[in-house]
Amino acid sequence: MTPPQRQRRQPKHEPSPPFHEDDLPSVTGERPPERLYILTGEDGERAPIDLVTLIVARADPPPSAAPEQSALIRICQAPLSVAEISAYLNLPISVVTVLLTELLTAELVQARAPVVRQARADRSLLEAVMHGLQKL
Amino acid sequence: MDFKSSDTITGPRTEDHLPHTAQAAAKIVIVGGFGVGKTTMVGSVSEIRPLTTEETMTQAGIGVDDNFGSKSKTATTVAMDFGRISITDQLVLYLFGTPGQERFWFLWNGLFEGALGAVVLVDTRRLEVSFDVMGRLEERNVPFVVAVNDFPDAPRYAIEELRQALDLAEEIPIIRCDARRRASSRDVLMTLMSFLHSLAMSGASA
Numbered sequence: 001m002t003p004p005q006r007q008r009r010q011p012k013h014e015p016s017p018p019f020h021e022d023d024l025p026s027v028t029g030e031r032p033p034e035r036l037y038i039l040t041g042e043d044g045e046r047a048p049i050d051l052v053t054l055i056v057a058r059a060d061p062p063p064s065a066a067p068e069q070s071a072l073i074r075i076c077q078a079p080l081s082v083a084e085i086s087a088y089l090n091l092p093i094s095v096v097t098v099l100l101t102e103l104l105t106a107e108l109v110q111a112r113a114p115v116v117r118q119a120r121a122d123r124s125l126l127e128a129v130m131h132g133l134q135k136l
Numbered sequence: 137m138d139f140k141s142s143d144t145i146t147g148p149r150t151e152d153h154l155p156h157t158a159q160a161a162a163k164i165v166i167v168g169g170f171g172v173g174k175t176t177m178v179g180s181v182s183e184i185r186p187l188t189t190e191e192t193m194t195q196a197g198i199g200v201d202d203n204f205g206s207k208s209k210t211a212t213t214v215a216m217d218f219g220r221i222s223i224t225d226q227l228v229l230y231l232f233g234t235p236g237q238e239r240f241w242f243l244w245n246g247l248f249e250g251a252l253g254a255v256v257l258v259d260t261r262r263l264e265v266s267f268d269v270m271g272r273l274e275e276r277n278v279p280f281v282v283a284v285n286d287f288p289d290a291p292r293y294a295i296e297e298l299r300q301a302l303d304l305a306e307e308i309p310i311i312r313c314d315a316r317r318r319a320s321s322r323d324v325l326m327t328l329m330s331f332l333h334s335l336a337m338s339g340a341s342a
Contacts, residue, residue: 011275048249051232052163074147075148078155083230092213112160122336132229
């Protein structure tokens with residue numbers, strides 16, 4: 001018996017460069033809506049909220065905070081990824097992104113940017129991951 | 137939208153807390169059709185019980201769901217399971233198990249942005265369900281390895297036969313695995329990381 005046959009595809013475009021703020025407003029049809037949410041970091045540099053951006057609370061929830069915001073702040077006493085926040089709060093990623101945008105603006109939480117694949121991969125990062133996996 | 141009162145939100149268990157030193161996270165994506173073992177693989181290596189995140193697809197699914205002529209927008213909820221591995225006190229790795237079906241592809245846009253790489257999990261009983269997924273990764277230049285989840289009653293093809301059937305370049309690793317076993321799933325991830333490392337090395341010397 002022979003397996004079914006597939007045909008290889010070619011890249012449609014050059015490898016996407018590391019995410020850059022200049023790319024954000026250009027809605028070319030490729031960029032999904034959730035990418036249009038932008039957060040402002042401490043240094044004023046804009047960054048997208050990724051599924052694996054780590055969020056840490058900077059303060060206790062203020063009395064004025066909405067219940068969802070308070071819950072988010074409370075579960076982020078230790079760093080937590082956006083995906084985990086979505087899972088624990090039982091809210092879609094897009095809703096969590098909106099909540100986070102507000103909380104970041106109010107400086108109630110801090111975001112730690114994810115490690116992303118670069119055009120030139122970071123060998124020391126890959127080596128660290130391999131070393132970590134070996135211990136599993 | 138239903139939101140549980142903040143008093144009922146439990147959040148992570150104490151033992152699932154990341155250390156405050158955790159500075160950054162990276163992600164790997166495990167793709168494949170339904171029932172191929174994505175969640176099993178995520179669960180076998182994850183340090184936390186796999187969690188589920190979801191997204192609601194409405195207009196974001198344009199061109200995916202053929203709703204032309206229908207009066208109301210349909211909203212579909214798509215779930216994705218994921219797990220976590222702490223690499224060091226500073227670095228965390230997340231694994232996302234993602235359905236390979238066409239109607240879920242909108243989810244990938246955000247997901248693959250920045251992913252280190254992908255594992256395509258295949259079942260030799262339904263090899264063709266992974267074809268589109270692989271094509272999609274190739275088009276997006278996301279490096280991937282192929283892991284064959286060995287089901288007992290599945291046809292066993294030689295690796296070279298699979299390579300030919302999947303039209304994979306010589307350098308792309310294909311390995312057999314048992315997604316239920318931690319060591320086996322870890323080996324798959326290790327294979328992906330070695331492959332990414334070799335790509336980085338060849339890129340550096342070019």
